[in-house]
Amino acid sequence: xxxxxxxxxxxxxxxxxxxxxxxxxxxxxxxxxxxxxxxxxxxxxxxxxxxxxxxxxxxxxxxxxxxxxxxxxxxxxxxxxxxxxxxxxxxxxxxxxxxxxxxxxxxxxxxxxxxxxxxxxxxxxxxxxxxxxxxxxxxxxxxxxxxxxxxxxxxxxxxxxxxxxxxxxxxxxxxxxxxxxxxxxxxxxxxxxxxxxxxxxxxxxxxxxxxxxxxxxxxxxxxxxxxxxxxxxxxxxxxxxxxxxxxxxxxxxxxxxxxxxxxxxxxxxxxxxxxxxxxxxxxxxxxxxxxxxxxxxxxxxxxxxxxxxxxxxxxxxxxxxxxxxxxxxxxxxxxxxxx
Ligand code: NAD
Ligand code: UFG
Numbered sequence: 001x002x003x004x005x006x007x008x009x010x011x012x013x014x015x016x017x018x019x020x021x022x023x024x025x026x027x028x029x030x031x032x033x034x035x036x037x038x039x040x041x042x043x044x045x046x047x048x049x050x051x052x053x054x055x056x057x058x059x060x061x062x063x064x065x066x067x068x069x070x071x072x073x074x075x076x077x078x079x080x081x082x083x084x085x086x087x088x089x090x091x092x093x094x095x096x097x098x099x100x101x102x103x104x105x106x107x108x109x110x111x112x113x114x115x116x117x118x119x120x121x122x123x124x125x126x127x128x129x130x131x132x133x134x135x136x137x138x139x140x141x142x143x144x145x146x147x148x149x150x151x152x153x154x155x156x157x158x159x160x161x162x163x164x165x166x167x168x169x170x171x172x173x174x175x176x177x178x179x180x181x182x183x184x185x186x187x188x189x190x191x192x193x194x195x196x197x198x199x200x201x202x203x204x205x206x207x208x209x210x211x212x213x214x215x216x217x218x219x220x221x222x223x224x225x226x227x228x229x230x231x232x233x234x235x236x237x238x239x240x241x242x243x244x245x246x247x248x249x250x251x252x253x254x255x256x257x258x259x260x261x262x263x264x265x266x267x268x269x270x271x272x273x274x275x276x277x278x279x280x281x282x283x284x285x286x287x288x289x290x291x292x293x294x295x296x297x298x299x300x301x302x303x304x305x306x307x308x309x310x311x312x313x314x315x316x317x318x319x320x321x322x323x324x325x326x327x328x329x330x331x332x333x334x335x336x337x338x339x
Pocket of ligand 1 (some may be wrong): 083
């Protein structure tokens with residue numbers, strides 16, 4: 001079976017994807033500099049799967065170090081998760097975001113060309129639809145105007161990858177636009193382990209639930225939605241990971257660029273998420289309403305038809321599983337991978 005390189009594979013989505021690829025029979029190798037993750041996640045992946053995962057501490061920007069990984073393995077496809085992803089931090093440190101996210105992409109493309117590796121699956125984001133497209137978002141819409149440098153790096157990387165695929169007829173690029181991944185592996189051995197104060201909703205909720213934070217602040221209750229709080233398309237990270245297995249299969253039989261939304265197609269409000277969490281876990285979440293967070297838009301969700309039609313993929317798990325698994329991961333690992 002072929003070997004898949006997961007660049008940034010020790011992170012939240014990469015580690016879950018590693019499990020699903022191994023279970024589907026692929027060999028997996030991981031290259032990560034652990035700037036936002038721990039090698040422990042891959043130890044846990046090995047425990048879940050019963051398989052060995054070669055792990056390299058490499059900055060993906062470092063082409064020489066990356067080439068050494070390609071020399072050691074017969075890589076067929078690359079999945080590029082290795083990016084910085086904190087929206088607020090990207091506004092304070094735009095150059096760090098542009099250089100890390102874009103240089104990792106170019107470095108991978110160049111080393112892949114050198115080793116005649118043709119399949120590139122990219123972690124993109126619903127953020128590329130920007131602020132002006134109507135909802136639900138569909139892949140045929142133009143990329144929009146982003147409200148922060150993180151989003152712009154995704155727009156730019158999509159463009160770079162499309163251009164690379166136009167110039168090299170052998171290249172197969174799959175752009176996966178994730179909506180809002182939450183949840184954890186049902187084994188509760190791997191999950192999301194943010195450093196510092198979580199930016200995203202679900203890790204904040206689980207840290208309140210486990211007693212690491214006093215209360216959740218809901219950013220705005222005066223949006224034009226039915227309960228005044230923002231609505232998003234939350235997707236279980238295991239469903240998202242399975243989407244990558246389908247994308248790897250697709251990429252190996254196609255060339256050019258193809259874009260897929262990976263979402264459920266159903267939005268939930270912040271209040272609905274908190275209530276679903278309380279119902280699924282029996283744990284009360286202390287919360288209060290605060291000011292709107294700059295850059296948030298009231299509502300977005302996916303049209304997920306294309307992934308169903310072409311990849312034969314759709315999200316199977318609902319809000320109950322997402323909340324249950326987020327909580328089980330957090331309560332069994334109150335300090336994440338830190339032992
Ligand atoms: P994560 O931070 O958990 O994983 C990213 C991994 O990349 C980390 O292990 C980090 O150490 C590594 N990394 C970063 N820069 C690197 C470099 N220069 N060299 C080597 N390794 C490097 O994040 P995640 O949630 O797993 O996200 C994975 C990808 O999906 C990211 O590109 C992110 O932008 C994208 N994405 C995430 C979300 C989300 O909500 N989690 C939504 C849309 C898109
Ligand atoms: N929220 C709160 N309180 C918090 C955290 C979040 O009320 O403490 C609210 C936000 O205002 C938003 C919703 O919860 O209305 C979801 O916020 P997240 O930060 O979890 O997710 P976003 O939709 O803002 O963004 C996420 C990723 C982006 C990605 C986007 C689309 O963080 O990187 O999904 O994939 F681009």
